[in-house]
Amino acid sequence: MIRALFVTAVAAAVSLPAAFAQEISPAVVFDMGGKFDRSFNEGIYNGIERFREQTGIEYDEFEVTNETQREQALRRMARAGHDIIIAVGFAQAPAVEAVAAEFPDVNFTLIDSVVDLPNVQSVIFKEQEGSFLVGIMAAMASETGSVGFVGGMDIPLIRAFACGYEQGVHWVDPEMEVIQNMTGTTPAAWSDPTRGGELARSQFDRGADVVFAAAGASGLGSLQAAADDGYLSIGVDSNQNHLHPGSVLTSMLKRVDLAAYNAFMDSLEGTWQPGVINLGVAEEGVGVAIDENNWALLTPEMINAVNSATIAIINGEIEVVDYRADNSCPE
Amino acid sequence: MAGRATLPRWVDIGLIPLINLSLALFVSGIVVLIIGGNPIRAVGLLITGAFGDGQMVPHGEAIGFTLYYTTNYVFTGLAVAVAFHCGLFNIGGEGQAYIGGLGVGLVCLYLDFLPFVLIVPAAIIGAAVFGGAWAFIPAYLQAKRGSHIVITTIMFNFIAAALMVYLMVNLLIRPGQQSPESRAFAEHAVLPAFHEILGAIGIEVARSPVNLSLVWAIVACVFVWLFIWRTRWGYAVRTVGQNTRAAVYGGISPANTIIMAMLIGGAMAGFLGLNAVMGEHHRLLLNFQLGYGFGGIAVALMGRNHPLGVFLAALLFGILTQGGGELAFEMPQITREMVVVIQGLVILFAGALENMFRPRIAAYFLARSERTQAAT
Numbered sequence: 284m285i286r287a288l289f290v291t292a293v294a295a296a297v298s299l300p301a302a303f304a305q306e307i308s309p310a311v312v313f314d315m316g317g318k319f320d321r322s323f324n325e326g327i328y329n330g331i332e333r334f335r336e337q338t339g340i341e342y343d344e345f346e347v348t349n350e351t352q353r354e355q356a357l358r359r360m361a362r363a364g365h366d367i368i369i370a371v372g373f374a375q376a377p378a379v380e381a382v383a384a385e386f387p388d389v390n391f392t393l394i395d396s397v398v399d400l401p402n403v404q405s406v407i408f409k410e411q412e413g414s415f416l417v418g419i420m421a422a423m424a425s426e427t428g429s430v431g432f433v434g435g436m437d438i439p440l441i442r443a444f445a446c447g448y449e450q451g452v453h454w455v456d457p458e459m460e461v462i463q464n465m466t467g468t469t470p471a472a473w474s475d476p477t478r479g480g481e482l483a484r485s486q487f488d489r490g491a492d493v494v495f496a497a498a499g500a501s502g503l504g505s506l507q508a509a510a511d512d513g514y515l516s517i518g519v520d521s522n523q524n525h526l527h528p529g530s531v532l533t534s535m536l537k538r539v540d541l542a543a544y545n546a547f548m549d550s551l552e553g554t555w556q557p558g559v560i561n562l563g564v565a566e567e568g569v570g571v572a573i574d575e576n577n578w579a580l581l582t583p584e585m586i587n588a589v590n591s592a593t594i595a596i597i598n599g600e601i602e603v604v605d606y607r608a609d610n611s612c613p614e
Numbered sequence: 615m616a617g618r619a620t621l622p623r624w625v626d627i628g629l630i631p632l633i634n635l636s637l638a639l640f641v642s643g644i645v646v647l648i649i650g651g652n653p654i655r656a657v658g659l660l661i662t663g664a665f666g667d668g669q670m671v672p673h674g675e676a677i678g679f680t681l682y683y684t685t686n687y688v689f690t691g692l693a694v695a696v697a698f699h700c701g702l703f704n705i706g707g708e709g710q711a712y713i714g715g716l717g718v719g720l721v722c723l724y725l726d727f728l729p730f731v732l733i734v735p736a737a738i739i740g741a742a743v744f745g746g747a748w749a750f751i752p753a754y755l756q757a758k759r760g761s762h763i764v765i766t767t768i769m770f771n772f773i774a775a776a777l778m779v780y781l782m783v784n785l786l787i788r789p790g791q792q793s794p795e796s797r798a799f800a801e802h803a804v805l806p807a808f809h810e811i812l813g814a815i816g817i818e819v820a821r822s823p824v825n826l827s828l829v830w831a832i833v834a835c836v837f838v839w840l841f842i843w844r845t846r847w848g849y850a851v852r853t854v855g856q857n858t859r860a861a862v863y864g865g866i867s868p869a870n871t872i873i874m875a876m877l878i879g880g881a882m883a884g885f886l887g888l889n890a891v892m893g894e895h896h897r898l899l900l901n902f903q904l905g906y907g908f909g910g911i912a913v914a915l916m917g918r919n920h921p922l923g924v925f926l927a928a929l930l931f932g933i934l935t936q937g938g939g940e941l942a943f944e945m946p947q948i949t950r951e952m953v954v955v956i957q958g959l960v961i962l963f964a965g966a967l968e969n970m971f972r973p974r975i976a977a978y979f980l981a982r983s984e985r986t987q988a989a990t
Contacts, residue, residue: 317950345943348950350902351823351894352939355679359943363670373792377897396792407792437779438794438900439787468779469772470901607792610784 309334309547310343310365312356314372316473317346322499322520323539327371327394329521330540334547342547347375354378361386367550369394369543373440379403390555392546394539395440397559406542406560410440411447411603412596413535413569414495416589417517418451420571421493422459423585424515424532429460431486433479433505435498436472437465439607444497444519444535446612447603454592454601462486466501476504483508483516493517493532506531515580524576532580534572538562565597621976631916631923631964633971635930638963642956651947663940664933676936678808678822684925684932685824685889688831690910691917691924692838693745693883697763698919699842700875701855706752706767707883708907709774710745714884715891716778717744719898722799722891723786730802737892738830738885745884746877748774753876757869763876771907782900796898805893825893827885834882835921841878851875883907916964927964934960 311331318328331342343365345356353375360368361382366389370379373396383391383400390402397405421430432448434441449461464482466472479501483494487508494509495517496502502519503526509516510527518524518534525531542562549555562568571589573581595601606612643653666676690707697704717740725736752766782794805826809819842848853861854871861868890902913931917923938953963970 346950348939348953349904349935350890350899351679351682355939356943359671376791376793377795377895438783440792442783468776470904610787610789 307340307367307547307550308343308365309340309367309369309550310360310363311345311369311543312353312360312371312375313344313346314353314374315347315470316372316499318344320473320499321503322473323537324371326521326537326539327369327543330543331369331547333540334544338548338551340547340551350374354381357382357391358385361389366390367392367547367555369546371395371539371543390550390557392542392555394542401557404546404555404557404560406546406562408537408539408568409561409563409603409605410443410535410537410569411450411605412564413537413571414444414447414497415451415454415596415601415603416564416571416592417495417533417535418448418453419455419588419592420533420581420585421448421495421515421517422452422455423582423588424580425459425491425493427490427492428456428458429462429490429492431483431491431494432461432463433482433486433494433496433498433502434463434465435467435501436470437468439610441465441497442612443606444495446606448495449612450603451592455588460490462489462491466498473499473501475501476507479504480508483514484512487512487514495519495535497535518572522572522574524572524574528576529579531577533577536570536572538568538570541568563596564593621979625975625979626918630968630972630975631918631927633975634916634963634968635960638956638960641963642959645952645955645959646948649947649952651945656941656945656948659941659944660934660937662937663944664937671940672820674809675820675822676940678820678824680929680932680936681824681828682822682889682894682932683935684928685828685831685893686886686906687909687913687928687931688835688925689886689889690883690906691913691928692834692910692921693879693907694910694914695917695919695921695924696838696842696851696882697875697879698914699848699855700851700872701858702753702756702763702872702875702879704749704767704876704879705764705911706749706770706880706907707910708903708905709767709771710748710880710883711886711890711903711907712771712774712778713748714741714745714880715887715902716781716898717741717884718887718891719786719796720744722803723796723898726800726803733803734805734826737888741884741887742881743884745882745887746880749876749880749883750873753873753880756876757872778900782898786898794900798897799892803892804896805888807893823894825889827889827893830885830888832925834885835925838878838882839921847871847874883910912961912964915961915968930960931957 313324316324318324347353357378368391370393376396376398379391379393380398383403387402392404394406432445434445445463452459452461466475466478479498483505486494493515494505496505497519506516506526510530515532517532520537523534604613646653646656664680666673693707694704718737721737721740752763752770755761755766756763786796787794788797807825809821812819850866850871854868858868909931913927916927934957941948942950
């Protein structure tokens, strides 16, 4: 009895801050890129690390290495008694669908896809809206009348980035050319900076002077190429402005860190809700990065245009078409 | 080479791989020690990961996953082994498996008006035809044009990936979803998993992806053994593999034999699609073949291109894949990259360095057999 009291006291003292009514046992299953991909998965990692630092609550994690492991990892985490599990990436949707049905008492937050179950929270992003905004900036920064896009693996998600970007460019100047390339067709396409750099260079040779890289770690090569050759680039997912100050025009932010942080924090506070959370410009889930690293590259007109487009998107005057709605992009 | 001929079989396919494996595990242990882990615990976790501990991971589930991975490695291992007998280095298992899976997927998606008993053979044929077709082009180029098969097959892996992405993203994707995946197959158009079969006759087993494809993998092993050692075609394959000029002298057409060996190899790799697409995922998706094609090379090397050896090596790789995954769960300092390092060491010792001990072991057995002969 005394021992039990002692354990409780120690537990209370260890769990900082003690304001939270109950502990939670969180877990995360990263996708194939791995948690240090400098992009999507790493955004999640940053979000949950912030949660860990603030609350002192440790989380379990697993990095998936093949298709079959996803379901296995989620089931393993659920069985281990975790009560909130973040599944990172659209590819985990079928696995979440299966495992969440088996463990109705465990909550799942799925990032980047939708599963309709009472214990699943699906967080998706309107990447097309953020890409639209960086498209505006690219078009206004371009002097040659031609801009580039380097995508990662050729999947609908990346096409949605490209499609939103193109719409943003054409909103400024319908005549402007958008050169598009993808880094590949295998998952290796996400981690090939050499190829990202080569594609950016070929786009510069064809007349583009701004390149938007939405290609995971491969995009780092595109940014490097732009910095080396004196062109402009646009980063993606997290704020990459600091990588090459003076060359990175801006970054298209996708706040997966916020989504992951909120999933854990809401669980802790008991406010976690199932259902679909669709984060766009209005919810500040996507947007452009402006900081001291790219300040010198921006013009007042550019900032005004982005601001007015942001307002127009929020109040519905501009509707950015989502490629994924019917797998096509308007011309 | 003289030593190889006189080595007892059990030494060739049993003892030497075992010694190489032990050495690989020993070196892995040192690596684990350097990064601050306990190697004994790591090996323990690897083994309980692959076979289950009965608590966190039920035995049925862990063994099921191990056997599921094993099935994949058997198919790609056989794909490499058959080509090896013909003197060809088939690096294209990855692409052949990918396209073989496409064949299975197309059958399951578009021929699902057929009943189960007909759709299974149709899927088997689909896998063999598509996988074989993907191997045929490099084989033809090698046989008739002399383009080196290593180059062409590896290029065909990339072409397969590009083709699959095109098909999945543009044509076969279920509309209105993010992930490039087809619709799920009809209920009768999938291979039942063992836990379902055993559950139906009243034996409760934890769920796992191992399915009827495992039976087909064993059939494939027997088929390859029969083909290579019990048919004239197999004899032709081995002759071309060992000495093309002698084969020509003996009236065997190397070109036709090369194409035949690659067709069978491609079909074997294609069967991976049965296991992964029809048995496990129940839908067509991207990257279900990732890594098994290349793993198959190591499996064939380790299994000495003998179907039995391939099966045992595939089992080992199944254990490493499943146990390695569990290891990464339990020991945070062992990342997934570490698991790849351990697997790589096994491949290094079993494949590249397999001749390190062979001469010594061969000399020992040679001396021993001479002694016994002298005694009699």
